[in-house]
Amino acid sequence: MQKGRYSKYIRPIVIFVDLLVINLLVLVCLRSAMSNFGYHLILSTFWLIIAYYIGFYEVYRTTKEITIFSKLLKQFLFIWLITFAYIGFKYKFVTTNEIFTYILVSFIVVSFFKYLVFYLLKKYRVHYKGNIRSVIIIGSKQNTLELSNYFTKNPYLGYVIVKHFDVRNDKNISISNIFEYISDNRIEEVYAALDDLSKNETEKLIEFTDNSIITLRLIPDNKSKLYRNLAVEYYGIIPIIVLRKIPLEIDINNRIKRTFDIIFSLLVIIFILSWLTLILGLLIKIESRGPIFFKQNRPGFKEQDFLCYKFRSMMINKTTEKEATRNDPRVTKIGKFIRKTSIDELPQFFNVLLGDMSVVGPRPHLWAQNKAYGTKVKKYMIRHHVSPGVTGLAQVRGFRGEIETDEDMVNRIKYDVFYIENWSIWMDIKIIIQTVVNIFKGEEKAY
Known part of the structure; x- marks a missing residue:
């Protein structure tokens, strides 16, 4: 469970305030003719597009003030060009001074609010102990002293060192002891010095944090060679390796996906489910007793449980945690x-609208499957870093339905992890199109 993290609420508010400011200042700084629907739409749309590509809202607790200022300059440079181009095309009577005044005042007001939020969060972490992340450090005192001092001297970052494991000098500490401590104390992030861990210990640590849905950051030695799929962040002058950059952990990406999910699910609910539910409900009721909808508890985002909805396709039975098999006697005629x-x-799609699921993502497994494969299949638990989907990459690649061999699950997880690490809105659209194509073609394992 995440404790005290409010960025998911703060960022949408900041985006809303920014859009409000740049649109209201059009009325104040430019002529009334500029305040029309077309310009406000273009201004707001390009503001969000530019913000996405330059990472304008990707401001984190370790971000430097100069980096924020650089993002502000880039954002308003593009907005100035767009405003200038629009006015030159539509309203030649608006002067250059008016454009300059509008951009300058907008820059000052947006900058004020951006830095205000940034510093208020720092104060909040220091004085009210909110938005805190509990961390442990693994490594000798010598190798990790700088990082420990950095966290201690900068309490505004909100990192609290709960425990320091000196694995090099304390022979009583084993990697299994560390795993037990992490589990018992709800640790959120782990920092480990590569110099102090063997290759086997590092692999075990990676596997454990993956399965426990905990962030692992590695402190490289001087001989480390970084691969292109690793990201490096700097805490002061200390390089920290981030093993996995998940696109949907970037707030703007998450917002884009959520907006798409809401729009798409509403379209399905209004134009398909509104009438289909009545027809199917009647057919289901005629064939067998029981409810129209089947509700089942499934593991979702961060392995939090939610009620997953389906049209009931089976007779009422007590084996709901057993997946369907070919020629399953529980399945009704309409169910087939x-x-x-x-x-x-x-x-x-009701789950999608409620926020429990996404249109595209790893399919929500049974709790029994989580228990069976959570530690058996490598990287299995990574699938819980994002919301489960109505459809997914593994499904359109043929790995859906009954798990007949362990290899079936391994292949499914391979595609799930690829999707999570390489997400884009275009990938979602392609998967949706392929899902529709597969429905009409028919799938061998759809039973």
Whole structure:
């Protein structure tokens, strides 16, 4: 469970305030003719597009003030060019001085609010102990002393060192002891010095943090060679390796995906489920007793449970944690049809609208499957770094339905992890299109 992290609420508010400021100042600094729907739409749209590409809202607790200023300059340089181009095309009577005044005043006001939020969060962490992350450090005192001092001298970052494991000099400490301590004390981030861990210990640490959904950051030695799929962040002058950069951990990406999910799920609910539910509900009721919808507890984002909805395709039974098999006697006649065409999954768009699921993502497994494969299949738990999906990359690649061998699950996880680490909105659209194509073509494992 995440403690005291409010950025998911703060960033949308900051974005809203920024858009409000740049649009209201059009009325104050430019002529009334500029305050029209077309310009406000263009201004707001390009503001968000530019912000996405330059990472304008990617400001973290370790971000430097000069970096924020650089982002502000880039953002307003592009906004100035867009405003200048629009006025030159539509309103030649607006003067250069008016444009300059508008950009300058907007820059000052937006900068004021951006730095205000940045410093208020720092004060909040220091004085109210909010937005805190509990961390442990693994490594000898010598190798990790700088990092420890950095966290101690900069309490505004909100990192609290709960424990320091000197694995080089204390022979009583084993990697299993550390794992037990992490589990018992709800540690959120682990910092480990590569110099002080063997290759085997490093691999075990990576696997454990993956399965526990905990952030692992590595402190490189001087001989480390960084690969292109690793990211390096600097805490002061201390290089920290981030093993996995998940695109959906970037707030603007998450907002784009969530907006797409809401719009897409509303379209499905209004134009398909509004009438299909009545027809299927009647057919389901005629064939067998029981509810129209089947609700089942499934593990979701960060392995938090949620009720997953489906059209009921089986007779009422007490083996709901057992996945469907070929020619499953529990499946009804109408159930065979809706499972074959994946229509039974459509109510999950209500889950999408509620925020429990996404349109595209790793399919939500049964809790029994999590227990069976969580430690058995490498990187299995990485799938819980994002919300589960109505459809997913593994499904459109043929790895859906019944798990007949361990290899089936290994392949499914391979595609799930690839999706998580390489997400883009275009990938989501391609997967949705391929899902529709597969429904009409028919799938062998859809039963």
